[in-house]
Amino acid sequence: MSLNKQMQAYNILRTLAGSLLCLLYRVRVRGKENIPLTGGVILCANHIHMFDPVLMVLGTRRQVRFMAKAEVFSWPIIGFLARLAGAFPVKRGDADIRAVKHSLQILSKGGVLGIFPEGTRAREGDAGQLFLGVTMLAEKTGSLIVPAAIVGRYRFRQPLAIAFGKPFRVQALCEEGKYDRRLATVRLMGIIHELKATLT
Secondary structure (H helix, E strand, O other), rough: OHHHHHHOOOOOHOOOOOOOOHHOOEEEOHHHOOOOOOOOOOOOOOOOOHHHHHHHHHHOOOOEEEEEHHHHHOOOOOOHOOOOOOOOEEEEOOOOHHHHHHHHHHHHHEEEEEEOOOOOOOOOOOOOOOOOHHOOOHHHOOEEEEEEEEEEEOEEEEEEEEEOOEEEEEEHHOOOOOOOOHHHHHHHHHHHHHHHOOOO
16 A cells, blocks of 8 residues: 555544544543654553544644554454554564564654553553553654653543643653663653643
């Protein structure tokens, strides 16, 4: 599929999925202006539901490429739609070099990558097992990180909100010039949790 047709398919899916989400829930999106219009960007959010990627793409008209667990691509319909939207598989539990290389390529070409540092859906208050690749990707590509916080319970016609924070470089997560990938990722999640507090 050509890039033009892929973008057309993405825009159609974004419109349909976004409209469905707004019908099911009382959606509020804040901070759209914080997502840069050009250049490599990593959107990072807490992860509470399988619809989180749809909520995230409502913040920008740029195409957001997501890592998705490899099992998703074997599911009927869902797997097809994930591919059509430009998502790509990642094997959980060990370092997936192919997924990392694909992520680096997306960012190096000035694209937008959507990542959930918790790696999988986590209950409210559960930090989950953090994915340290977020800060590694930002470090290697010089991409901006845009934190995002999702608050809501995905219950019919109940409030559902996402807030995008101001973009920053990974160096902002360092302490006195010392870079520690795990500490940087923990600090990133701390920023996301601070954003969550502004939505409640």
